[in-house]
Amino acid sequence: MVYKIGQRVSGIVTGVQSYGAFVSIDEDTQGLIHISELKHGYIKDISEVVSKGDEVDVMIMDIDEYSSKISLSLRSLEKAKYHPFSNRKNISRYGRKTGIGFQTIDKIMPVWIERALREIEVKGK
Numbered sequence: 001m002v003y004k005i006g007q008r009v010s011g012i013v014t015g016v017q018s019y020g021a022f023v024s025i026d027e028d029t030q031g032l033i034h035i036s037e038l039k040h041g042y043i044k045d046i047s048e049v050v051s052k053g054d055e056v057d058v059m060i061m062d063i064d065e066y067s068s069k070i071s072l073s074l075r076s077l078e079k080a081k082y083h084p085f086s087n088r089k090n091i092s093r094y095g096r097k098t099g100i101g102f103q104t105i106d107k108i109m110p111v112w113i114e115r116a117l118r119e120i121e122v123k124g125k
Contacts, residue, residue, distance in 0.1 A: 001026055003060055003070065008077070013054045021050045023058060023072055031070030033058060038074050049074075 003009065003025070011025035020034045033056075038049045050056060062071040 001029070003029070003063060005060055005063060007060045008057060009060065010055060010057050011072075013050050013052055013056060016046050016050060016052055018046065021046060023056060025058075025070070025072075029070065031058070031060070031072040033072045033074055037061065037072065037076070039078065040075055 009025045011023040013021050014024045015022040020032050024030050058072040058074055059076045061073045
């Protein structure tokens with residue numbers, strides 16, 4: 001089967017190492033979920049997240065054309081439970097709080113799209 005970056009696939013965990021978990025996504029294809037792509041936040045022990053024989057849904061993050069190595073991610077399919085900078089507020093260069101703060105990309109993306117579309121409309125006229 002031909003796989004593409006961004007594709008969601010199911011597989012079976014075939015091995016667990018200190019740096020990640022190997023997943024068989026078909027009879028001939030295996031990929032690696034790096035420890036940083038297992039879940040949001042700190043992971044002390046990979047076996048707390050996955051074990052050999054587990055069936056997992058993963059997203060294909062990268063495919064190396066030369067070695068045919070596939071990088072997988074569990075983390076990209078789960079919604080973050082927190083934002084590490086959620087309590088911070090942006091401060092202007094004069095030291096005053098702007099009150100804007102950090103926002104997750106799913107909240108700010110529609111605003112960016114709207115701004116871009118307005119800019120295109122203005123330039124297109």
